[in-house]
Amino acid sequence: MGVFVRYTPMTVTETSSVARDGKAQSITLGQTDPLTLDSGEELGPFQVAYKSWGQLNADKSNVVLVCHALTGDQYVTGVNPLTGREGWWPLMCGPGRPLDTNKYFVICANVLGSCAGTSGPAEVNPKTGKPYGLDFPVLTISDMVRAQAMLLDALGIEDIFCVIGGSMGGMQVLQWAVDYPKRVFSAVPIATTWRHSAQNIAFHEVGRQAIMADPNWHHGKYYDHGVTPHAGLAVARMAAHITYMSESGLTSRFGRSLQDRSGVTYGFDADFQIESYLRHQGISFVDRFDANSYLYITRAMDYYDLTINHGGILADAFRETEARFCVMSFATDWLYTTAESRNIVRALNAVGKQVSFVEIDSNNGHDSFLLDEPEMLEIIAGFVRSAAEQRGISTDDG
Amino acid sequence: MGVFVRYTPMTVTETSSVARDGKAQSITLGQTDPLTLDSGEELGPFQVAYKSWGQLNADKSNVVLVCHALTGDQYVTGVNPLTGREGWWPLMCGPGRPLDTNKYFVICANVLGSCAGTSGPAEVNPKTGKPYGLDFPVLTISDMVRAQAMLLDALGIEDIFCVIGGSMGGMQVLQWAVDYPKRVFSAVPIATTWRHSAQNIAFHEVGRQAIMADPNWHHGKYYDHGVTPHAGLAVARMAAHITYMSESGLTSRFGRSLQDRSGVTYGFDADFQIESYLRHQGISFVDRFDANSYLYITRAMDYYDLTINHGGILADAFRETEARFCVMSFATDWLYTTAESRNIVRALNAVGKQVSFVEIDSNNGHDSFLLDEPEMLEIIAGFVRSAAEQRGISTDDG
Known part of the structure; x- marks a missing residue:
């Protein structure tokens, strides 16, 4: 993973007063070693805005990385200071929730290219003092994941207990498992696909x-x-x-x-x-x-195709991963259909990975993953609890 | 149907030199009695541009009315003089085709509101001498059908042997059967619906x-x-x-x-x-x-709901029609799905109408009705031939 700028307190800035809901922070990365993007361009220094909830345990084994969707941000739960409204996944994340902030150190970073604090086309280009606009380099999902890895490196975190997300978040989940096969213990890609289709x-x-x-x-x-x-x-x-x-x-x-x-x-x-x-x-x-x-x-989503560096074979992309998977789709999701999730499951099975799959019978289409879908919440809670036991994470409810 | 301007040669203008491919004509309607629209507004005088192929037989029993889709026009087959390209349904209409121009008098009129010669927002408002723009009255599918009925009245045609069309053309087909229940002998609504859905x-x-x-x-x-x-x-x-x-x-x-x-x-x-x-x-x-x-x-398509004047009950809309139907859908059409066609068929069955239904197994989605779909062409040819026999239209191939 190369040499990245390591976390130092000086590069971290409190950017929000909502600390009671979790810590909203921003970090400068790529100052000495820029991020080499899939395009070949180098990006650095750049900002990553993120937020965390809960406490990192002593052996740093309780990290849950939440990946957000196209128009999402790091404000998973609690009040989003940019909108004044509740975060986008309060039913999934919080005390007693499937991603239980009493047990896990939950972290979510605004993706590269976005506009909630992480560097993107609207941010000032340090080299010109003006907003990047189209001078910002075109990115891939892999690049977003690489920036997240740099963030975790800077925070001194090596292993991810669970990486989870829906839609484009799910793309990042899969990319994490493929690009960092040893760092991910469990992965929950929801309502997602393994490559963007023509439609x-x-x-x-x-x-x-x-x-x-x-x-x-x-x-x-x-x-x-x-x-x-x-x-x-x-x-x-x-x-x-x-x-x-x-x-x-x-x-x-x-x-x-x-x-x-x-x-x-x-x-x-x-x-x-x-x-x-x-x-x-x-x-x-x-x-x-x-x-x-x-x-x-x-x-970046259109460029997404997990098979690109694996000879066009999806199963080969998953060959090295050590993660166990919970793949989830929604019956009425016609954007990223159950058929695409089944392709993912088949590929994981083909290389002998541990995977459970469920299609949720919801009427709410793709957006179901953001909504109050009790079956989704229950299944993910069960999967995460079971993975925590396998990982040996000490939990209150045993 | 009120008193409409009757056909006189003076109001008919040759607008095209492609007469060898059929007759392209334009007629002025609503000069003395304007068309009362569903909105309550009155429209008149207005132009209707149409084209016909084949010969009207002695008892005027061989009229096939083709209804075009959203962006279609009256140039069903032969060269479209506006684009220089082939018409939009050459495989369906022509000598020896399912709508055999050797047997039938096939006619298609540019719908009201469109832009291929029939009055619409781009046409000059005779009252102001300037293009209508948004002063053109907002229309419904019923209004389009009413203008077609005025055209047929003007041409001295009472009965339609077969009314056929796909997509918005199919909406007009159904509206014809509902609004003029005694004038339509057979109806072929293809890849269409009985009301525009929220999606x-x-x-x-x-x-x-x-x-x-x-x-x-x-x-x-x-x-x-x-x-x-x-x-x-x-x-x-x-x-x-x-x-x-x-x-x-x-x-x-x-x-x-x-x-x-x-x-x-x-x-x-x-x-x-x-x-x-x-x-x-x-x-x-x-x-x-x-x-x-x-x-x-x-x-007009969004306003389309066949049940509006029938207490919200689709079957009641069809109660009076004397038409026999051939309802056709395409398996991969997600715009107007097979389920909607089945609703139409069920409603027709509920009021004892003669209806055959087929779902064509095509991969081409909604556009299938415009493409070379041999099963579609064969089934429609058979339906039309059989209806011609029932109607007692003398045909060459018996």
Whole structure:
């Protein structure tokens, strides 16, 4: 893993006052040895913003790494200071939750390229003193994982007891198991895939084209113009959001119900609730997310293919991993389908890995992993508890 | 059906020199009695551009009405003079084809609101001398069908032997059978639905928002500014196009294949073939379609719900129809699924109508109805031939 900048208290900054909910911190990495990206470019120094909950035990055997999705961030639980709202996985993570912060040292880092404190296109390029924009290097999921490994190295953490995440988080989970086969004890990839499909790429390309078509985008230099390509980013979010929900879920939640009116208006207002809902999703998203980050992270997802360095054979990618897996999919997820999860399970089986698989019968499509799905929570709690026993982590409830 | 302007040679204009491929014509309707739309607004006079093939027989019993889809037009077969390319259904319509122009008088009219000669938002409002823009009234599928009925009235045609169409064309087919229960002898709704679902509306809303977010749209008055919202319309087309293809079809046709390059470029060019293909779909569409028409027609589709005037009961909508039906769906069509076609079939069965149903096992998703699907062509040929026998239409092949 090369020589990375080691953790020193001086490089760590408290960036938030929500310490009662966990520690929000930021670290400078790659100062002496930059991160070599898959593109060949070198990145450094760069910031990684992260947050942790619970205590690292004496033998550092209780580390749970949570990986967030495309538009997620390090604020897994507790109040997100950027939005003032609850984190994105409070039912999964917290005292007594499946990722029990009374037992585990839970850590989540904002991915490289994102916009919640970790270096990305909106951050100032230390070499120019101006925002990177499109001068930020294009990344891969592997690069994101490598930056997380540098963070753990800097924190003096070698082994990950459990790496867990949904959607793009699940891609990172699998990439961790493949790229760091000895460092991961257990892995929980949820609602994810082993490579982005043509349809996945197509939806992302629509979003990128919507952003880049917005005249406010200014070829990525909108920071200099005091504007943001909010209209394009909202359209991108709307298109993506449809893929996060199931057809049946949309029908049962919205159907053809009208929005605060007794009949259609024969116009282009949001007559239907689904229209109003989608518009809200688009508008509220642009307040919290950088458009260039959206370009970079969708690109990393499109480039994602676990088989790339393994001769196109998925099983070969998993050959060296020492992790045990809990693979989970949702029946109505049409973005990353159960069939893709089954491909992962088959590949793991083919090289004799320990894997359990469950498809959750939810109506909520891809977004199910973020929602109150009791079966999901129960199964993951059981898997993590069992893995903790195998790992010999001392726990209160034995 | 009220009193409509009757067909007179004076109101018919040859608009094309492709008469050898059929007759392309345009008619002015609603001059004395305007068309009362579902919105309550009145439209008239207005143009309907249509094309016909074959000869009307003596008792006018051989009329086949073809209904086109969202971005289609009246150029079913032969060269489309607007694009210079082949029409959209040459395998279905022509001498010896399922809709055999040697036997039937086949007619197709550009729908109201569209942009291939029939009145729509891009056409000049006779009252102002300027393009309608958003002053064009918002339409429904029923309104489109009503305009077609006015056209047939003007041509002196009462009965339709067969009304056929896919996607939005299929919606018109069903609407014909419901709104004119005695005029339709047989009906072939293909790859369609009985009401637009929340997911269907959602995809259309994304497209509309993309168009309306384009500064060139100018609240629909772009005609006055000498620009078109091409970027927004291209994004709308790209998003829609994904829904026309199946996930498996995209995977087998494109997968993760790269576009004329040996490796990814770590940039935002179209590295993948699917990206290049989608961009081409978007760019080529804006040359042939009016952005406001796209708004109007998608809106009509979103408003489509056959049960509206029938107490919410689909079977009740079909109670009066005298048509026999051939309902057809495609296994990988996720836009208008087989389940929706089955709902139509069940409703028809519930009120004792004659209906045959087939799901075609194609990998091409929704677009299958436009492609060379031998089973589709064979089944429709058989259905039409059998209906012709029941109707007592004299045919060459008996």
